Amino acid sequence: MKLLVTVLACVVLAATAVPALAADESKVKSATQQVETGAKKIGAGKVGEGVEETAKGIGNTVVEGAKFSGEKIKESGKAAEPKAKSAWESVRDGTVDFGHSVKSFFTRLFGS
DSSP, rough: OOOHHHHHHHHHHHHHHHHHHHHHHHHHHHHHHHEEEEEEEEHHTTTHHHHHHHHHHHHHHHHHHHHHHHHHHHHHHHHHHHHHHHHHHHHHHHHHHHHHHHHHHHHHHTTT
16 A cells, blocks of 8 residues: 555656646646645545546646647747748858859850
């Protein structure tokens, strides 16, 4: 019994620490509260209910963390997009300028 409580306490700590950094705070807080409530039930002797609620809370925390992380990655991609376009435009413009320079060189060399 003590081993089960110790293992669940470790799971609670891991589940509440990691996703809180990456997920929507309100949804993660709700899931964290569910994990904590389940752990308290285990401590109060309601092991079956506590384990079930703790497991659901951990699952909810993981799901919400994944959703939020996906949104952040999408936002990061959009933030980087204008820089990528501007870099491409710079390369393209540099290539065009280089082409004009080469043309001018050969025109001056063989033209006049």
